Amino acid sequence: MNKTGQRILIVCDSSRSLMDFRGKLIEQLVQHHEVYVFTPRITQQSVREKLALLKVGVYENELDGSNVSVFSDIRYIIQLYKLIKKLRPDVFFPYTFKPVIYGTVLAKLCRVKKITPMLTGLGYNFTPNAKKGLLSNITRKLLKFSLMNNRRLRIIFQNKDDYQTLLQHKILTAKHKVAVVNGSGVDLEHYEYAPPDIKNVSFLMISRLINAKGIYEYYEAARNIRLQHPNIQFKLIGAYGSNVDTISNELYSKIKSGKTITYLGEVDDVRPHIKDASVVVLPSYYGEGIPRCLLESMAMGRAIITSDSVGCRETIESALAANGFLVPVKNVTELVSKMKFYLSNSNAISSNGVNGLAFARKKFDVNLVNAEMLKIMQLN
Structure with missing residues (x-):
């Protein structure tokens, strides 16, 4: 493990997303920093091998980001709290709802220097059909609590509409430090241009x-x-x-x-x-x-x-x-x-x-x- 630079902890709700969505970012980070990931169990051997090759510290859990389970979530929170206390990261980077909601609160409690949660879309919880649902109401309240303004917090969005939505719902205020990036980006070398078949559409x-x-x-x-x-x-x-x-x-x-x-x-x-x-x-x-x-x-x-x-x-x-x-x-x-x-x-x-x-x-x-x-x- 590279021992120079800063210590970064990445937290996600899907092991597939680590290399698919964050692979290039992780490659850049490991050049100068220690990188650790807290991820649901890795089922793809190629992901495990790539993380090992990059010398990324891997900690796994049993989180299911799509389902509601109080006992599972409590176990996840305890595991993540212990990991933050153990690693003492300089930068805490969670993305997607559960890692953002639980992780941001824990990072504040553990006084992590830089907390940069990324909301990769607001998902089902902010669609018109979900507005009156109990689960969506709970999610919005938890998100508001998690993202309470803090000088060490900077929230990352992938589009301006999501930021405006959270302002309208009073989950955020104008005092929050936010940034908007253009999605997860795409690797133009990996996804190469190929002429489409226009004869057989x-x-x-x-x-x-x-x-x-x-x-x-x-x-x-x-x-x-x-x-x-x-x-x-x-x-x-x-x-x-x-x-x-x-x-x-x-x-x-x-x-x-x-x-x-x-x-x-x-x-x-x-x-x-x-x-x-x-x-x-x-x-x-x-x-x-x-x-x-x-x-x-x-x-x-x-x-x-x-x-x-x-x-x-x-x-x-x-x-x-x-x-x-x-x-x-x-x-x-x-x-x-x-x-x-x-x-x-x-x-x-x-x-x-x-x-x-x-x-x-x-x-x-x-x-x-x-x-x-x-x-x-x-x-x-």
């Missing part, structure tokens, strides 16, 4: 199978289009599991049948599937940070169709250099219309894809985002 959606991601809307749009164009392929990648907003068994059965959509489940590498697709679709109203799947698709030169909703709208450039379309939330008719546009204007698939790559280079390059992250953590 196909569509791809990459998402967990929860309602607010727009799974139903994507399925209905596919069903509608296949009535007239039965040979058009629609693919779906993403995990199906327990979540407060998981799609119904009925919709899942329809998807699994393969009659309308080809369901590929969860995959380790999305690149071959993006390469095979002509257009990538995400009709989400979930409360995204900035959807990583759209950034990856833009980097590979794919036109995108997404919702005019928080986080998603950040990925569409102005009409002067269009890289895709925004559609109203839950509007299947408009989603179908934009899909049909690409079926009738296949050359736009290529030009919009090239524009998307240029937009990704300008705004979402992971090296640009990580430079901002280092400034926020005062490590540059």
Whole structure:
């Protein structure tokens, strides 16, 4: 372990995200600092090997970020408290809800010098359907308590809408120190440009199978289009599991049948599937940070169709250099219309894809985002 520089503790709710979303940042941090991670159990051997190669200190837990379990959460809080006391980090960097809520409070109690929680989207808890739910009310109260202003605290957002939302809910005040970065960024060397197939147009959606991601809307749009164009392929990648907003068994059965959509489940590498697709679709109203799947698709030169909703709208450039379309939330008719546009204007698939790559280079390059992250953590 590198013993120079500062000691940094990264806390997450998914081991997959460590290298997928934070890999490049960790690579930069370990060059001059000691880096430790507190993560749910690592199930991918490649992640474990990469962290070992980088000499990152790994501590694992049994947290399930998607489910509610009081006893599990209490055990998690105790483990994290003991770890912070043991490591005494100079910088505490949690991301996603449970690590942010629990970790930020504990870091304050342990008097960590720099606390930089990142909210990678506000998720289901701030969608219209969730506003009156007991769980969402509890989450918002816990978030307010956790993020009470402190001179050692600086909160990181992935879009300005999320910051405004927390101001409106009086979870934050104008006195809070905040920073906004362009999502998690995308590695433009890893996600290389590949010309899209415009002769055999196909569509791809990459998402967990929860309602607010727009799974139903994507399925209905596919069903509608296949009535007239039965040979058009629609693919779906993403995990199906327990979540407060998981799609119904009925919709899942329809998807699994393969009659309308080809369901590929969860995959380790999305690149071959993006390469095979002509257009990538995400009709989400979930409360995204900035959807990583759209950034990856833009980097590979794919036109995108997404919702005019928080986080998603950040990925569409102005009409002067269009890289895709925004559609109203839950509007299947408009989603179908934009899909049909690409079926009738296949050359736009290529030009919009090239524009998307240029937009990704300008705004979402992971090296640009990580430079901002280092400034926020005062490590540059």
